[in-house]
Amino acid sequence: MEYYNPIIPGFYPDPSICRVGNDYYLVTSSFELFPGVPLFHSDDLIHWEQIGCVLNRESQLPLGRCQPSQGIWAPTIRYHKGRFYMVTTNMSGKGNFYVWTDDIRGEWSDPIWVSQKGIDPSLFFDDDGTVYLLSTFDGPKGQGIGQSILDLETGKLLTEPKPVWYGSGGKYPEGPHLYKWDGLYYLMIAEGGTEYGHMETIARSRSPWGPYESCPRNPILTHRDTALDQFQAVGHADLVDTPDGELWAVFHGIRTTQYMLHHIGRETMLAPVYRDKDGWPVISGGNPITPHMRVTSIKREVPRETGKASSESAGAFQEHFDDGRLSYCWSYLRNPDTANYTLSTRPSFLGLTAGCDFLDGCGSPTFIGRRQQHFFVNVQAVVEFSPENENSQAGITVFHTNEHHYDLLVTRKNGEKAVLLRKRVGDMITESQPVYVPEKTPLALSVQASKLEYIFSAGAVGESPKVVGKGRTQLLSTECMVSTFTGCLFGLFAQGAGTAWFDSFTYLPACEEPAEEKR
Template sequence: MTIHAIGYANPVLPGFYPDPSITRAGDDFYMVCSSFEYFPAVPIFRSRNLVDWEQIGHVLDRDSQLDLRARRSSDGIYAPTLRYHDGTFYMITTDVYGIGNFYVTTQDPAGPWSDPILVPYGGIDPSLFFDDDGKVYVTAQQGADYDSHAIQYEIDIATGKALSEPVVIWRGDGGPWTEGPHLYKINGMYYIMSASGGTAKDHREIIGRSASPYGPFELYPHPILTHRGIEHPIQYLGHADLVDDMNGDWWAVFLGVRLVDSGYSVLGRETFLAPVTWNDEGWPMIDNNEGTVNLDMRVKRLPGTPERIKSGPMALFEGKDDFDEPKLRHGWTFLRNPAEGSWSLTEREGWLTLRGQSAGLNDVGQVAFVGRRQQHVRAEWRTLLEFGAIRDGEEAGICARRDEDAHYEIFLKQEDGRKMIGARLTVRGESKLAAEVPVHADSVYLKISSDVTGYSLSYSLDGLEWIRLGKGAAKPLSPEDFVNKMCFTGVLIGFYASGNGKPASGSASFDWFETRIGKEEEI
């Protein structure tokens, strides 16, 4: 009998979806990713076949769970771990510079989830492991750089209270940044798996095993996942999690980056999927510089019986959002916890309304911003903005945002009682006005286009004839172009409004948001 291979496309979660963690409940798979300064936090996805992922919500969606109002970009929520045990889902993570390590629980992964239960030890990247004897362990990263290692201790899962002192169980392979540790029990052996080398060109996934959950762990002498030694369109592979399916097959989800020729990516770290094979010595293998993790994958089978395997993931957004539903679609996210009254879908039916706060895009605070992850290098985003009765200094528009130090926007603003359309480029913390033109209109069409080299910022008064006001290079919006503080996020495209130093008097209304993928436009 001929077995026909099944194809699927990587990444399975395109755009800024790093540090994936996965679990299975029956025939359903669930996955979460890091979200850093964005709120609601920790997007959660569901799939039946590991390829087509549908976002079903966010784990942390209430102020009582998470307060990001003072968090700088690339702080906030790091590396969650998702686990399912005995009818309950658990998500454990770190609120960096906040409440530290904690977990939340639910019986319904679509939510609501509980308020945080704190755990006492560990730096970042905590993971939960439920052993056969009923014991529950927290395994977490501790230390920095070459001193980075994994600690472990037992907890009371009902309260988070430690039942044992933390013990160092894993120091990795001698490289820096031993992170994202996960403990598993497979065929009677305990495996500890972690990233090493830092989340860039030397990134890799390593593994050890032992007859005891506390080790000592025998280190497998080679990475089980890395592309650090080969030229390949996918780089930075690591920070993986394992899951088995209903057929007894094993899989890994992990982060990777699709670098352009100049060695950067505005999309940031994305989520990839690959099959796991077990060698004769009982070690799991994914891709140690073999190049088997590709953009186009072929496997013998996938779990479930899907009607089809799409050429692109369900989590990909394309088309038009008319804001005609009572809630924002799950793909939208705010910059930190939004201020009360700063946004609405009901103030003007069929429109998304933002009321500018005193903070702007260069500030750390409650900025009136709501956006979606950029998921393709070549794309175009359009909207219709109405911004009527406002005071001098107020502005609103559409923005390509990496963080406070890097963003491009095209906007409508009032100065000296006159309306102006402007294009602004912020690179490495310095903002420059690319162009500004007067208009006699309260309603304008705005557009951002991108390709491999950069972004263009355009406007139209009729939606047909477009005038480009500015253009900016792509690399300054990439995580690789940070100056003083490492950047862990990719670009989001979204709406914003600001009073530039004081709360705005008027509201900015956006009628729709349209994404067109693969548009060819000279930047």
């Protein structure tokens, strides 16, 4: 069997997975985006479809004034006795909590908060009915993994958290997941920080409380010593078995554009796992993770053409705003003011009304965005907008944080309607020369993305667009900021004053890389 990594491209980090029958369900971190915790389904581990988000109500996910890369960190999804559980950390809220549902495509409960501190919580259901809650833990030897017994109905801790393993020696032991095979408990964690030294390690014990014996081959997954043209920052894994007894790992990694720079974010990847003669798991046969994977095969026949996923999460995508709801791939920045969004006032149009917040702040600007999932992609939005003044702005943005974004905006300059490119990088803001456009004609705003550059164009619909400006991907890279955990989104926005009417949005990956950018 052949497949391609990443299996879910774009900013979908910290994956966790569970299986029910022949169906697999996967969740990822969402940070300051709302709704939170994207939820995916697959029946073959390769082709994934987003079926919603776990946290879609403000009562589940309060994100007021959430700082960049705060919010939701590292969820874990598990299934137990007919019920799904998702446990995570709200770094902008009260800490760790879990929610549950009996219908994976329906609503989830309000949060059940737990008093155990730390981050990256995980649940383990033992054979005797005991429920263990794991998370990071600051113990007498520094940061490690802590554990308690949980009353699943109430969220009350039945035991005080206790450190069980401090890891194999790497910094920031986190992301714990506990498994049980052949009567032994295997505790798998991430170490090294979610950076270029990232790795996955594992230990085992006859008791869930330890002592844990570290695998002699740790780390069992890392790219810390590989060439920079390969995936980097590989780690934060979770394991799942197939109905046929095979074992697979999902984890995240990054794709760099040039030396130690990435801007799309950490992406979800897949590799086969086998257990060696001593029972230790071996990921990808001990070999590096590659974009084109050839493996022995999931024993069930993959019913579709292999390759990148065919869902809206990974391929060409068009939104005409005629379904009465936004597709699941869209996100808001923090909790939206729903009065500023409409899909019903004008049929087949999305109306965005400027609120009091701007893209430059940490409020909730009128904005919807979808993740950039390809280096080479053409994005276009068709908009009708009559700006009132220079403070009245709407358009399309390549957005990473409130201090790092490129905005192709329609506004008014010298009393005339114009399009210009505004680029914010930290405390530096630049604007291009305005391109003047007709007053009442719908405009096509376009972004042509490559590994190293964004090219922004605009023009009346049906006419040849004019290049308004360019921006380097380098300046929207995580390494050029203060340690963000997110990636770039293509967003639609309105700010200052007025209502913008978006008729369509198109995301079209390019078939191949331009020759001058191939390595």
